[in-house]
Amino acid sequence: MPTLFDPIKVGDIELANRVVMAPLTRNRSPNAIPGDLTVTYYTQRATAGLLITEATAISHQGQGYADVPGLYAPEQLAGWRKVTDAVHAAGGKIVVQMWHVGRISHNTLQPNGAAPVAPSAITAKSKTFLINADGSGSFADTSSPRALELSELPGIVEDYRKAARAAVDAGFDGVELHAANGYLIDQFLRSGSNHRTDAYGGSIENRARFLLEVLEAIMKEVGAERTGIRISPVTPAGDSSDPEPQPLFTYVAEKLAAFELAYVHIIEGATGGPRDFQQGEKPFDYAALRAAYTQAGGKAAWMVNNAYDQKLAETVVKNGDADLVAFGKLFLANPDLVKRLRERADFNQPDQSTFYGGGAKGYTDYPALS
Numbered sequence: 001m002p003t004l005f006d007p008i009k010v011g012d013i014e015l016a017n018r019v020v021m022a023p024l025t026r027n028r029s030p031n032a033i034p035g036d037l038t039v040t041y042y043t044q045r046a047t048a049g050l051l052i053t054e055a056t057a058i059s060h061q062g063q064g065y066a067d068v069p070g071l072y073a074p075e076q077l078a079g080w081r082k083v084t085d086a087v088h089a090a091g092g093k094i095v096v097q098m099w100h101v102g103r104i105s106h107n108t109l110q111p112n113g114a115a116p117v118a119p120s121a122i123t124a125k126s127k128t129f130l131i132n133a134d135g136s137g138s139f140a141d142t143s144s145p146r147a148l149e150l151s152e153l154p155g156i157v158e159d160y161r162k163a164a165r166a167a168v169d170a171g172f173d174g175v176e177l178h179a180a181n182g183y184l185i186d187q188f189l190r191s192g193s194n195h196r197t198d199a200y201g202g203s204i205e206n207r208a209r210f211l212l213e214v215l216e217a218i219m220k221e222v223g224a225e226r227t228g229i230r231i232s233p234v235t236p237a238g239d240s241s242d243p244e245p246q247p248l249f250t251y252v253a254e255k256l257a258a259f260e261l262a263y264v265h266i267i268e269g270a271t272g273g274p275r276d277f278q279q280g281e282k283p284f285d286y287a288a289l290r291a292a293y294t295q296a297g298g299k300a301a302w303m304v305n306n307a308y309d310q311k312l313a314e315t316v317v318k319n320g321d322a323d324l325v326a327f328g329k330l331f332l333a334n335p336d337l338v339k340r341l342r343e344r345a346d347f348n349q350p351d352q353s354t355f356y357g358g359g360a361k362g363y364t365d366y367p368a369l370s
Contacts, residue, residue, distance in 0.1 A: 001318050005342055008049070008323060010301045011225035011262025013093055013173050015049035015324075018317055019338050022305055022326035023052045023097040023176070023230075025068060027129055027137065027357040032057065032070035034079035039086050040364045044335035046092030052265075052326070053083075055099035055178055058163035059156075060111045062184070064101030064142075066131040067357060071096065071163040077170045084171030095174040095228065096167045098160060098218075102184030103145035103193070104238045106130060110143075117152070118145035119188045119210075120195040124239040126182065129356050137357035150198055153210065156184075161217040164227075174226035174262055177215055181271050182238015185211050186231075189248060192241035204251045212255055224260045228303075232267035233289065234279040245279050250292045257298030263324065264293065265303040272328070275307050287321070310341055336368040345369055 002008075005017045028037060042051055057063040057070045070076040080096070087094045103118035106128045110116060127139040148156075164175050179185040187193040188210040194201050200209050219227050232240075233249040242248055256264060268286055270277035278284065290302055304316060305326040313325040331337050333350035340347060354362020 002320075002323075004314055004317050004325065005338075008301065010050070010324070011174065011227070011260075012223070013050070013095075013226070013262060015093060016047075016091070017049040017338060018324045019048050019341065020050045020303060020324050020326040021045050021048045021052060021331040021337075022328040023054050023178075024328055024332055025054050025065065025356070026363065027065060027067040028359070028363060029069040029079070030067050031075075032063065032068065032073070033075050034069045034083055036082075037360060037364055038069070038079070039082050042083050042094065043086040043090050043092075044364060044368075045331060045337070046087045046090035047336065047338045048092065048331065049324070049338075051087060051092055051094040052176055053094065053096045055097045057099050057101070059100065059159045061117065062100035062159070063109050064105035064116070064183075065129040066109065066137065071098065071166050072159075077166055080167070080170045080172070088171070093173045095176050095226075096172045097176045097178050097230070098163055098167070099178045100156065100159070100184040102187045104128060104142055104183055105145075106140060107143040116143055116145040117148050118184070119148065119193060119200065121145055121147045122193055122195065124182065124193070126239045131357070147196075150200075153200070153213075157213050157217050160214045161221045164218045164222045168222045168226065174228065175218060175222060176228040176230055176265065177218060178230055179211055180230045180232035180237075180267055181235060182240035185214065186238070186240050189252070190240050190242040193239070204248050207248070208252055208255060211252065215256075215259065219259060225262055227259075227261055228263040228265055228300075229256065229261060230265040230267070232271055233286075234269065234277055234284045235267055235271040236277070236279070237271040241279060243280050245284055246282065246288070249289055253289050253293040253298070254296040256300075257293050257296035261300040263301040263303050264298070265305060265326065268304060268306045271306065290321075310344070333366050335366055339369060343369070
């Protein structure tokens with residue numbers, strides 16, 4: 001029976017173990033450029049089987065928070081190249097999470113102060129993170145978005161394609177498509193944020209169309225074997241909602257099965273919140289979701305995430321309910337998490353006041369085991 005510490009091949013990526021660092025937004029990349037602290041941060045955690053970077057904007061329009069990194073300018077890619085080189089030198093594997101926030105943004109973060117874009121002109125009941133004039137950070141309401149024109153969608157698909165190519169050229173082992181947490185692709189999927197009446201709205205098939213077009217473009221550019229995807233069937237993050245998530249994500253899973261992806265990454269429950277969070281009339285059946293994926297011929301590694309402790313993580317891998325387990329806050333505060341799990345050592349506790357923005361404190365200064 002497999003354990004958390006056994007190696008696994010995920011697409012074309014050979015992983016030393018099944019412990020994954022989940023993507024964690026840290027707001028420490030001024031001008032969207034990863035700096036030396038970012039190099040240190042990821043290198044410290046390179047003993048993970050796989051590092052998934054913080055969400056990284058595919059374009060200026062795709063940015064929704066201050067000081068998050070990008071994939072669309074030479075200086076950003078040069079910064080990421082330093083990260084990937086250092087992680088590889090330390091023996092690690094790293095993929096970048098590709099991000100377009102859609103309506104979860106603020107006009108001060110958008111090109112020329114424009115309104116954020118979305119499937120429909122529905123303002124999210126959500127917050128974004130801004131840097132104030134004095135250099136401090138604070139949360140602010142998102143700005144009202146405008147609905148994307150049909151003619152604009154191919155351009156955004158192209159932005160994803162170009163970002164995937166740029167990421168692989170910058171040394172990443174692969175890419176993860178962020179289709180979760182109420183961001184642009186998730187906004188298209190869910191009826192709460194998608195009121196379109198064209199080919200990208202209404203039926204489940206129409207609402208999933210944008211996701212599949214983006215995924216196909218990425219895979220044609222860098223290969224399905226280096227492509228993962230993250231979905232969050234019931235999370236309310238980013239004001240995301242749908243009254244019938246089970247049939248929606250069953251359809252998505254069945255469509256994903258047609259692609260020979262590296263992995264499928266599932267957020268169970270509310271992102272950063274309760275695992276039993278429910279949308280719709282019934283609790284979401286994650287086992288049924290995986291069964292639908294498998295029955296449709298899907299063979300990608302199955303990655304699970306959200307509030308996993310050591311016991312639960314070991315159990316799901318041992319039982320074959322998951323191939324990989326992604327840890328967020330535990331990895332944030334424990335750069336040597338794999339060693340602590342293996343030795344059943346105590347964990348550092350994360351300092352929430354340092355999660356977003358700042359410098360080394362709460363970022364690269366958490367101690368490793370001596």
